[in-house]
Amino acid sequence: MFYLYLAGLTAVLWSISGIIIKMVSSKFGNLFATAFVGIGNVIVLSAIVLLLGNLGISAYAAALSVAGGIITGIGYLLFYKSLQRQQASNTFSTIEIQVAILFLYGVLVLGEAVSTLDVLGIVTIALGTLAVSIEKARFNRGLLPAIAAQVFWALGWIFLVYPISVTPNHILPNLVSFTAALTMVCLILLAYKINKKLDAHPDGRGVAVGVSAGLFSGSGNAVYTLLIYLKELALSAPISNSSPIIIAVIAHFVYKERLSTIQAIGIIAVVLGAVILSI
Numbered sequence: 001m002f003y004l005y006l007a008g009l010t011a012v013l014w015s016i017s018g019i020i021i022k023m024v025s026s027k028f029g030n031l032f033a034t035a036f037v038g039i040g041n042v043i044v045l046s047a048i049v050l051l052l053g054n055l056g057i058s059a060y061a062a063a064l065s066v067a068g069g070i071i072t073g074i075g076y077l078l079f080y081k082s083l084q085r086q087q088a089s090n091t092f093s094t095i096e097i098q099v100a101i102l103f104l105y106g107v108l109v110l111g112e113a114v115s116t117l118d119v120l121g122i123v124t125i126a127l128g129t130l131a132v133s134i135e136k137a138r139f140n141r142g143l144l145p146a147i148a149a150q151v152f153w154a155l156g157w158i159f160l161v162y163p164i165s166v167t168p169n170h171i172l173p174n175l176v177s178f179t180a181a182l183t184m185v186c187l188i189l190l191a192y193k194i195n196k197k198l199d200a201h202p203d204g205r206g207v208a209v210g211v212s213a214g215l216f217s218g219s220g221n222a223v224y225t226l227l228i229y230l231k232e233l234a235l236s237a238p239i240s241n242s243s244p245i246i247i248a249v250i251a252h253f254v255y256k257e258r259l260s261t262i263q264a265i266g267i268i269a270v271v272l273g274a275v276i277l278s279i
Contacts, residue, residue, distance in 0.1 A: 006223050013220030015246035019254060020213035021080070022088045028200045030080035031189055033210060037076060038182030040214015041221060045175040048222055054168045057176070061163035065173040068159030069180030075152030076181065082146035087257045089248035093129050094146040100126065101154035110161070121276030128269025129244050131262050161228060170229040171222055178218075245270045 017037070025033035049055070057065075083091045103122060106112040114122075156177070163173035192198050202210065245267050251257040259267075 006227055010220045010223045010227070011243045011246060013216050013223065015243040015250065017213045017216035017220065018088060018092055018243060018247050019250050020209060020216070022083055022251070022255065024202070024206065024210040024213065025080040025084045028202045028206060028210075030077050030084055031185060031192065031198075032200070032202055032206075033080040033083075034073065034076040034185045035182065035189060036207065036210025037214040037217050038073070038178055038185055040211045040216070041178040041218035042175065042182055042214075043211075044215055044218030045171055045178060045222060048171045049169055049175050052169050052171060055172065056169075057163070057167050057172050061167055061173060062176055064159050065163045065176035066180040068156045068163075068173075069177035070184055071152050071159065072156030072177060073181030073184045075149040075156060077149075077185070078145040078152065079149035082143055082149075086142045086146070088251040088255060089244065089257050089259070089263070090143060091146050092244035092247045094143055094150055095129070095244055097147060097150035098154045101151065102157060105154075105158055105161075117276060121273045124273030124276060125242055125270050126273075128266040128271075128273060129242065131266030131269065157224075157228070160225075164225060164228050171225055174221055174225045178221075242270050 021033050021037060024036060079091070079094075082094075099122075107114060160173050160177060163176075164170045167173050189198070248257070248259060248263060248267065252259055
């Protein structure tokens, strides 16, 4: 039961990060948004790694972490591309695609056991969250980059499963991963700056806001890493990634985004699914 509380905490932390980073991506674009989130993640994960100690990691685990980081970084660039112009509630609803991939991986590859009731709860959460993405009875093509991002993010986490399981300091692979992602994005930013293709330059306040989003994101990723270490991926993924529901509610008040009837039903469905999983 403890893992359910950790999964819920992850959802809250990721939701706060998502609401904040919406401001940054809309104003400064996906490159800066990804860079700031990367910086925040590296700060949080570095502090936890140093606190836990034991900095040893095998070359193979490090290589998988770097590969996962690059894949994850591409996912962030794609996701924030959609978030830059689309509603936060709709963009974050695509996360359920990642949930489906991780659920299948947890059951089919890791051999995690799930009951019929667990499956019902997971399906209810997935359908409820997808309902939030429906707008005027049609699919929004602006969400395509965000949908592609979920595949990259799921692969990024899958690449980290082995490094996390064999590394004594289970947060270290995640730190290596985000350091690789941040390095990739910084190199892209440098190339854009050299070629004078940057349209916006954030001020000090913009940097502070962006990095704060990264701090919340990093805290959520640290908790999620613990869930992977505890081998509770299949059941915790749906709850951890229910952040679209929290974001939909907050965005309604912060960004004045409107919720349709079907979106409201989706929120109720996700809450019901979470209750089913907790039984």
